[in-house]
Amino acid sequence: MTRTVRIIGAPTDYGANRRGVDMGPSAIRYAGLAEQLENAGVVPEDAGDLPVPRAEERDPEANQPTEGHAKFLRETEEVSTRLADDVADALADDVTPLVLGGDHSVAIGSLVGSARDADIGAIWFDAHGDLNTPTTTPSGNVHGMPLAAGLGIADFGGVEWANAPGLRPENVALVGLRSLDDAERELIRSTDLTAFTMSDIDERGITDVVDDALAVATDGTDGVHVSLDLDWLDPKEAPGVGTPVRGGVSYREAHSALETVAHSESLRSLEVVEVNPILDEHNETAELATELAASALGKTIL
Numbered sequence: 001m002t003r004t005v006r007i008i009g010a011p012t013d014y015g016a017n018r019r020g021v022d023m024g025p026s027a028i029r030y031a032g033l034a035e036q037l038e039n040a041g042v043v044p045e046d047a048g049d050l051p052v053p054r055a056e057e058r059d060p061e062a063n064q065p066t067e068g069h070a071k072f073l074r075e076t077e078e079v080s081t082r083l084a085d086d087v088a089d090a091l092a093d094d095v096t097p098l099v100l101g102g103d104h105s106v107a108i109g110s111l112v113g114s115a116r117d118a119d120i121g122a123i124w125f126d127a128h129g130d131l132n133t134p135t136t137t138p139s140g141n142v143h144g145m146p147l148a149a150g151l152g153i154a155d156f157g158g159v160e161w162a163n164a165p166g167l168r169p170e171n172v173a174l175v176g177l178r179s180l181d182d183a184e185r186e187l188i189r190s191t192d193l194t195a196f197t198m199s200d201i202d203e204r205g206i207t208d209v210v211d212d213a214l215a216v217a218t219d220g221t222d223g224v225h226v227s228l229d230l231d232w233l234d235p236k237e238a239p240g241v242g243t244p245v246r247g248g249v250s251y252r253e254a255h256s257a258l259e260t261v262a263h264s265e266s267l268r269s270l271e272v273v274e275v276n277p278i279l280d281e282h283n284e285t286a287e288l289a290t291e292l293a294a295s296a297l298g299k300t301i302l
């Protein structure tokens, strides 16, 4: 049966400290997403963008860059709750949700929706751990926290709207890490999360690492949520991101990783986040995002 993919735009920027990432969904569509998905042999269905509180409508008090504080948490709750419903509805319609960020805080809604009526695994392709909490965050930016939120870790325990019921740390694999805060490092050591750093990819090659990540994420689950932060790639390949870190995966490694995901036939939901057209060069990061989404959904070279 041909897979239908529902595109859900989540044009947020309040979870990051860089304006412009809210234009990610349009840049990704403009880069030819629908056509790329057709080339992948799936039927794209565009649900448009979720309403997101504009800068003028936000609580100015919620933008205090102090330590031990999550900025715009109320706004994040509002959008995450809606997004979770849309993701869950897509799955109930037997359609694969493809969420377009926006900053990585949108992953809270994706995880909650994808794990609403199922046990899921997650693969986090990212330079960062996104495992901070309102207490440990060095920046206050919620895009550095969504995985901890979904897992209900530390002060996210009991923050119900942010917890993904069917997601357990044993089924989460982070791939391509190269920038961690101390508290995140500590957390990875003290939980059942699986973490593959760039050094693991150097040593073992991307396919082996992603095979292992898939084994973790599919073990006893109904499917896998793939979260692709474009800063996972080397900034030379993906310059249009707010928090670039040198030493990321190459163009070919990224495709290979997502082709391996497609091959496993375990993809349940997908998101591509952190594309910031203002920081991009000729929309190349958005183009990369569309290509990689197509690879994850089954596009092959031959």
Ligand SMILES: NC(=[NH2+])NCCC[C@H](N)C(=O)O
Pocket: 104, 128, 129, 130, 132, 137, 138, 139, 140, 141, 143, 144, 145, 180, 181, 229, 231, 243, 274
């Ligand atoms: N999704 C991202 N780009 N996250 C970057 C997070 C950076 C840093 N760890 C922080 O908490 O602020």
Ligand SMILES: [Mn+2]
Pocket: 126, 127, 128, 229, 231, 232, 243
């Ligand atoms: Mn990142």
Ligand SMILES: [Mn+2]
Pocket: 104, 126, 128, 130, 143, 229
């Ligand atoms: Mn991220």
